Amino acid sequence: MPVDIVPIEENHIDGFHRTLDIVARERRYLAFLEAPPIETTRAFVRDNIKRGYPQLVAISAGEVIGWCDVTAKPRPIYGHGGVLGMGLLPQFRRRGIGNDLIRRSLIAAKAFGFHRVELTVRERNSNALELYKKVGFEIEGVQRDAVQIDGVYENLILMAVLF
Ligand SMILES: CC(C)(COP(=O)(O)OP(=O)(O)OC[C@H]1O[C@@H](n2cnc3c(N)ncnc32)[C@H](O)[C@@H]1OP(=O)(O)O)[C@@H](O)C(=O)NCCC(=O)NCCS
Incomplete structure (x- = not known):
């Protein structure tokens, strides 16, 4: 397939919300443990x-996957920086889709006018870390024990790419 x-378009919002919720509930990757309420997500999109x-959204068989x-970061002095977030449903990982999604998003971010794109990634998320390095992100810092889930701490890696 x-x-x-x-x-993304208006008619993708429910599917985006569903996908975000599934990935968030895996508890291993995102800053959310579940998706924000649908109305918050709708307003965000x-x-x-x-x-x-x-x-950008990835679509398979008509569904957001x-x-x-x-x-943009909210304050004027940081507004030249974009913050990147991404995810795929588990069954669509490791097929190069993430690679396509992020490369196309970075092209769009540069065309939009961002000077840098930054992100945070949990230290044990080696798939994402490797992908980000491959497309040009560099590590800028480490927030030690910044994440805590079920009593287990994890470092948060700060990464960015400059155009
Ligand atoms: C991170 C994520 C978006 C990557 O997308 P993906 O489609 O699985 O990755 P790709 O198949 O495009 O792989 C791209 C590169 O990532 C790295 N990578 C991906 N999976 C990997 C794995 N299991 N082990 C090591 N490297 C891996 C490799 O460098 C790979 O390049 P290669 O195929 O040439 O070796 C996806 O795995 C995902 O949705 N994970 C859960 C959510 C998440 O982590 N979001 C990011 C939060 S910061």
Whole structure:
């Protein structure tokens, strides 16, 4: 089944929310343990569309199976920086889809006018760490024990790429 990567549209919001929720509930990767409420997610996506922030979704058989978004940091002195988040449903990983999604999102982020794109990744998420290094991100720092889930701490790695 082919996978298409397209800019997010209003009709993808429910599918994006479902996908985000599944990945969040894995508890191993994201900063969420479940997706934010659907109305919060709807507002987030609508704002991204309105402002032209890159948000791409991966579609298989008409369903959203992954996403990658780059949104601006809120304060003016940081506004040249975008923050990247991404994820794929488990059964669609390790097939190169993440690689396509992030490369296309970085092209869109550069075209949007961001000077840098940054992200945080949990230290044990080696798949994501390797992918980010491969597409040009460098480690800028480590927040020690910044993550705590079920009493277990994990370092958070800060990464960025400059255009
Ligand atoms: C991280 C994620 C988006 C990567 O997407 P993916 O489609 O699985 O990755 P790809 O198949 O495109 O692989 C791209 C590269 O990532 C690295 N990679 C991916 N899976 C890996 C694994 N199991 N072990 C080592 N490296 C891996 C490799 O460098 C790989 O390149 P290669 O195929 O040439 O070896 C995906 O695994 C995912 O959704 N994970 C859960 C959510 C998540 O971690 N989100 C990011 C939070 S910061």
